[in-house]
Amino acid sequence: MLSYRHIYHAGNHADILKHLIVSQICRHFVKKEAPFFYLDTHAGIGQYSLSSEQAQKNKEFQTGIARLLNEENLPESLDALLDIVREMNPEGSLETYPGSPKIVDYYVRQKDKLHLCELHPNDFPTLAALFPNKRKANVVKGDGFAAVKAMLPPPQKRGFVLMDPPYEVKKDYQYVVQALEDGCQRFPQGTYAIWYPVLNRQQANDIIRSVKATNIRNVLLVELCIRNTEQERGMAGSGMIIVNPPWTLEKEAKEFLPVLRKLLAEDNETSHQVIWITPE
Numbered sequence: 611m612l613s614y615r616h617i618y619h620a621g622n623h624a625d626i627l628k629h630l631i632v633s634q635i636c637r638h639f640v641k642k643e644a645p646f647f648y649l650d651t652h653a654g655i656g657q658y659s660l661s662s663e664q665a666q667k668n669k670e671f672q673t674g675i676a677r678l679l680n681e682e683n684l685p686e687s688l689d690a691l692l693d694i695v696r697e698m699n700p701e702g703s704l705e706t707y708p709g710s711p712k713i714v715d716y717y718v719r720q721k722d723k724l725h726l727c728e729l730h731p732n733d734f735p736t737l738a739a740l741f742p743n744k745r746k747a748n749v750v751k752g753d754g755f756a757a758v759k760a761m762l763p764p765p766q767k768r769g770f771v772l773m774d775p776p777y778e779v780k781k782d783y784q785y786v787v788q789a790l791e792d793g794c795q796r797f798p799q800g801t802y803a804i805w806y807p808v809l810n811r812q813q814a815n816d817i818i819r820s821v822k823a824t825n826i827r828n829v830l831l832v833e834l835c836i837r838n839t840e841q842e843r844g845m846a847g848s849g850m851i852i853v854n855p856p857w858t859l860e861k862e863a864k865e866f867l868p869v870l871r872k873l874l875a876e877d878n879e880t881s882h883q884v885i886w887i888t889p890e
Contacts, residue, residue: 615733616660620658621671621707621875623836624848625858626678626691628774628805629713630866631832631850631859632687633691635770635801636717645721647764647769648714649791651754653726656711657737660704676704677873679784685865710772723806725761727754741874755789774805787820794826794853801854808847811839821851821887828890832863833883837876851887862882 615617615843618623648886660671678684678692694716698706711726718724724747734751741747750757758771771793775782786804793802804821808814814833821829835847852859867882 615730616654616666616709617658617662617663617664619670619710620659620665621675621704621854623674623834623870624805624807624845625707626674627832627834627848629708629710630687630691630851631693631803631863632710632713632772632780633717634687634859634862635803635852635856636714637690637770639770639801640719640856641888642768644768645766645771646721646765647719647723647725649725649727649754649757649761649764649769650710650714650774651727651757651771651773652686653711653728653737653749653754654709655711655728655733656726656740657790658709660705666733670767671704671707673730673876674874675707679806681873685862687868687870688869699880702728707789711737711747711775714770715741716745718793720746722746723764723766725757726750727752727757729753732746732751752808755785756801758789758793759796760798762793767799769797769800771800772805773802782819783817787824790821790826790853791824794824797855801852801856803853804851805847806849806851806868808833808835808839809845813861814839816850818849818851818887825888826853827888828855829853830860830885831883832867832876833881834867834870834875835881836871838879839881847881856871 726749728737738749832853833849840848863884871880
């Protein structure tokens with residue numbers, strides 16, 4: 611099944627959480643001179659036109675990124691993400707939203723390397739056209755989970771792997787945890803981030819328990835729900851499971867999550883959590 615197209619959801623609450631984490635990890639990596647490797651297992655098209663027919667269908671960005679752009683006195687981490695969005699929209703109106711590859715592209719230096727995987731036949735050519743320089747980014751039409759085995763450990767010796775499958779196939783919940791285990795065996799010092807949807811509390815807890823059962827150490831959970839998780843209305847929130855997170859990320863998440871919870875709330879039953887699944 612390859613029916614999922616992220617453009618219908620670009621700029622929503624889940625994107626904001628995911629891209630905040632991606633941005634903060636990259637900010638941490640570029641503080642050191644040594645090059646780093648970035649692997650994106652499900653890269654999408656890289657950036658999204660919010661005026662497109664698909665994005666306009668549900669206009670999820672209006673209750674997501676659009677709510678944040680005119681806010682003042684935000685946490686520094688959130689401002690850093692918004693600066694990227696503003697740079698992509700120099701005229702001031704919100705027309706374009708970055709996907710994870712463009713967030714990372716904002717930070718990478720000439721010595722760093724991106725490996726971007728996208729399997730969807732319509733999305734892959736768009737992504738490849740966005741990153742034509744193969745010295746900087748290797749864009750592959752293929753299985754991102756398989757790339758975890760194929761590309762790790764990287765020659766750069768420092769690396770960040772993002773795994774955010776669409777979960778349109780239920781086995782993705784198994785595949786993403788297995789890929790995490792494979793990656794940590796091959797490249798234990800790497801930073802890994804798994805995005806997951808919160809469709810209901812039990813479903814979210816299942817993937818958290820599966821990660822805990824791997825016995826991988828130094829695993830941080832950051833989750834935001836913008837409404838009641840037990841109402842059958844689709845995705846109530848999302849979370850990020852981060853292995854070997856930057857040492858500042860726990861503190862930063864505790865600063866930006868209450869702000870996002872307030873600004874993005876859809877009802878009075880919002881929630882957030884920052885917990886260690888397993889400590890170091």
